[in-house]
Amino acid sequence: MIRAFIAAAILLGATQMALAVEPSEMLKNPALEARAEAIGKQLRCMVCQNESIEDSGADLAHDLRVLIRERLAAGDSDAQTIKYVTDRYGAFVLLKPPIEPATYLLWFSPFAILILGAAGAWFYVRRRPIPPDEPLDLDQRRQLERLLLDDQ
Amino acid sequence: MSWRRAIYLLPLVAFAALAIYLSHGLTPGYNPELLPSALIDKPAPTFDLAGLKGEAPLTNHAFTDEIVFVNFFASWCAPCRQESPVLMDLSRRNVIVLYGIDYKDKPADAEKFLQQYGDPYRRIGVDDSGRTAINFGVYGVPETYAIDRTGHIRWRHVGPLTDEVVKNEILPLLQRLGAS
Numbered sequence: 001m002i003r004a005f006i007a008a009a010i011l012l013g014a015t016q017m018a019l020a021v022e023p024s025e026m027l028k029n030p031a032l033e034a035r036a037e038a039i040g041k042q043l044r045c046m047v048c049q050n051e052s053i054e055d056s057g058a059d060l061a062h063d064l065r066v067l068i069r070e071r072l073a074a075g076d077s078d079a080q081t082i083k084y085v086t087d088r089y090g091a092f093v094l095l096k097p098p099i100e101p102a103t104y105l106l107w108f109s110p111f112a113i114l115i116l117g118a119a120g121a122w123f124y125v126r127r128r129p130i131p132p133d134e135p136l137d138l139d140q141r142r143q144l145e146r147l148l149l150d151d152q
Numbered sequence: 153m154s155w156r157r158a159i160y161l162l163p164l165v166a167f168a169a170l171a172i173y174l175s176h177g178l179t180p181g182y183n184p185e186l187l188p189s190a191l192i193d194k195p196a197p198t199f200d201l202a203g204l205k206g207e208a209p210l211t212n213h214a215f216t217d218e219i220v221f222v223n224f225f226a227s228w229c230a231p232c233r234q235e236s237p238v239l240m241d242l243s244r245r246n247v248i249v250l251y252g253i254d255y256k257d258k259p260a261d262a263e264k265f266l267q268q269y270g271d272p273y274r275r276i277g278v279d280d281s282g283r284t285a286i287n288f289g290v291y292g293v294p295e296t297y298a299i300d301r302t303g304h305i306r307w308r309h310v311g312p313l314t315d316e317v318v319k320n321e322i323l324p325l326l327q328r329l330g331a332s
Binding site: 086 | 185283
């Protein structure tokens with residue numbers, strides 16, 4: 001019984017890890033197919049928005065996979081193929097957002113915050129007053145002498 | 153208050169700014185899954201689709217010198233049933249010129265659907281492969297596009313049309329585009 005559960009769990013995991021690409025969609029040319037898969041992994045499935053079209057079982061994802069393979073087979077470059085899709089669906093289909101004015105905040109705000117924090121820390125440390133040395137009292141001096149004698 | 157004291161208010165100000173920015177996501181009716189169209193203000197894609205019920209093919213050349221709405225629908229699409237009365241009302245009152253594109257559907261099913269819910273379309277093209285929909289950037293039926301007199305896409309709505317959408321978006325749009 002337990003074995004059956006483990007087997008079922010492993011099988012379930014395997015199905016989720018497998019790409020949604022069906023054998024019938026694949027290109028015969030392995031180099032082209034590899035390029036198609038690499039492009040598909042960068043493109044968001046618009047139906048289930050956190051999956052790539054290579055991973056998604058949605059109908060539209062299937063159509064887009066076929067479309068990408070058609071474009072590549074027709075001799076389009078990777079960039080041309082991606083542009084074909086972004087021309088229709090916008091930059092949102094790119095799982096990795098491009099660096100452009102609309103995404104500057106997204107890309108650069110972590111660095112801006114880091115610099116602000118570092119500047120704040122630097123000013124704080126520089127401005128903190130260093131406490132003046134106070135002479136040791138009698139007790140402390142005796143303690144110090146003992147410690148120094150112990151060392152010898 | 154000296155500027156050294158004022159600097160301690162900075163985190164509070166930053167937090168307030170962030171809270172105001174993020175509260176945008178809590179606005180009623182805000183749906184992060186609705187995406188803007190990449191084709192707004194671009195020329196409508198060209199297409200040449202077979203007509204439903206043996207009608208003449210529907211091409212983008214049908215849209216000449218008038219403001220048209222293109223509605224992607226399918227008989228298997230539940231929200232399409234929901235928006236059907238709104239479309240019927242718009243068509244009956246001649247508020248808009250509406251063309252239909254039947255997305256990935258069996259023509260027999262589409263005809264049954266139109267008999268049951270009414271046919272608000274001037275003409276219907278059959279997009280069997282879904283390629284025309286991809287060229288429009290459709291990611292789920294129903295979707296509705298407005299194309300102006302120069303053949304440019306000016307508006308897109310994802311999901312079923314409602315009376316609110318008609319009142320708040322379509323009517324102002326018609327006014328802006330100068331419907332005659």
